[in-house]
Amino acid sequence: MKLPPKRTTWISSTIAGGNRPAEADDPFEELDEQEDAPAAEASPSDLADDLAELLSDSQVSRLDEVLATHATDKWYASHPPDVVVFAESTDDVAKVLTYAYERGIPVTTRGAGVGYVGGCVPVEGGIALSLARMTRILELNPADGVAVVQPGVITGDLQKAARELGWDYPPDPASLKECSLGGNIATNAGGPRCLKYGVTRNYVLGLEVVLADGRIVSCGGRVHKNKTGFDLVGLFTGSEGMLGIVTTATLRLIPRPPCRAMLAAVFPEFAAAAGAVQGILNSGHLPSALEITDGFTLAAARNRLGADRLPDGNAHLIVEVDGRPRAVASEIEELEELLTTLGATRIDRADTEEACEAIWQLRREFSYSLRDTGLTKLNEDIVVPRSQLVELVAFARQLEQETGIAVACFGHAGDGNIHTNLMVADYHDPSTRATADAALDRLFSWVLDHGGAITGEHGVGLAKKPWIHQALGETGLDVHQALKDALDPDRILNPGKFLD
Known part of the structure; x- marks a missing residue:
């Protein structure tokens, strides 16, 4: 067969979904308005045949359900690849990339597909390269x-x-x-x-x-x-x-630390819980985890899990310490006394592995509780300096009042990585989405203005692409582009993301 020539474009349909700021450049505009690309000299089925010959039939698929699975992650953008390849070794990956590089075919790598920013969405089609079988x-x-x-x-x-x-x-x-x-x-x-x-x-x-x-x-x-x-x-x-x-x-x-213990403390207000975070660190303690939760999230969790699982209060703080048994026993006592002086109205203590895991399971339910509200959860993993925690939540409450969109805040108080979730009703309505996207723009701008970062662990992907220039600055973005050009001059790896 005649192999496809160097790529000009491999996008075969428009991308679906996506947050975007109301007044920023729209990263999806080119995709939305683009006409179908001219036919390549080899069809997607020819591409699949080539790859099956290169690897094996069982490692290549063009089944509709497989393409659909590899078109998206947990975010809202979706675009199908032309073919899915399941690599089983380093050699497989090298063969696929050598083949794709010689022909300018885009390759988007996929792990478990549970990201929140559209990072593995193959926006230019081509090959979705799954590593899910490399599990040893x-x-x-x-x-x-x-x-x-x-x-x-x-x-x-x-x-x-x-x-x-x-x-x-x-x-x-x-x-x-x-x-x-x-x-x-x-x-x-x-x-x-x-x-x-x-x-x-x-x-x-x-x-x-x-x-x-x-x-x-x-x-x-x-x-x-x-x-x-x-x-x-x-x-x-x-x-x-x-x-x-x-x-x-x-x-x-x-x-592995042989022992751990936890405290789950309830506070009347978020500001008191945030103040307790600083109080704990200022007192010389370094917990293995400090997790904070606001009132909206707690209310959603009570609805999902039952009111008896979470007592009254508008803020919740989880403190975990680990280490040698006698050291943990001593420190957890000190922390319990400290939290009482810092305004906690109730403190539940977990001294066994099973009791600690029960508290963590409760914490893991918070995200699912927000989903149960029926609202669309725009999950933003922003980071602020720890001293800005109270100001962040105050800004979130202001944003809530001015837009009518509920904002739920919870997450890693110890390092300032607070998951700030815009809870949007009828997100698919264009006017509602425009309001939500404008609110996101305000949130990210506020975070950057206060010395924070637009992502702490989810990545940029597609979701935060509109703010990357503001986040990196002109020179910072130039350095990123130079690195990309040095290692991937034809830009076949995960194209369409924040460097394109």
């Missing part, structure tokens, strides 16, 4: 303090395997039972324990990465200190699939 934990080595994994390994599965050996992999996004380590690396994911233990980047020692042209680079390694050359591990971690595709990761493990 290749090595667990407590002697070296490392795990070597493929990118499709589910985060919770690695944690479980490490803990069975008395070790731990600390990063724990709320979706840890369904998100993949490759996706965590792509977005530099965090979680509640970032305050004490850090984010994904702090645990990535080495990576094997397939570049856009099919070459394979190994960076970092299995040692815990390494200053050889540039920090390429840091470059690829958080790059959202736009600089290369991670096929193997060497991750740092730490000894």
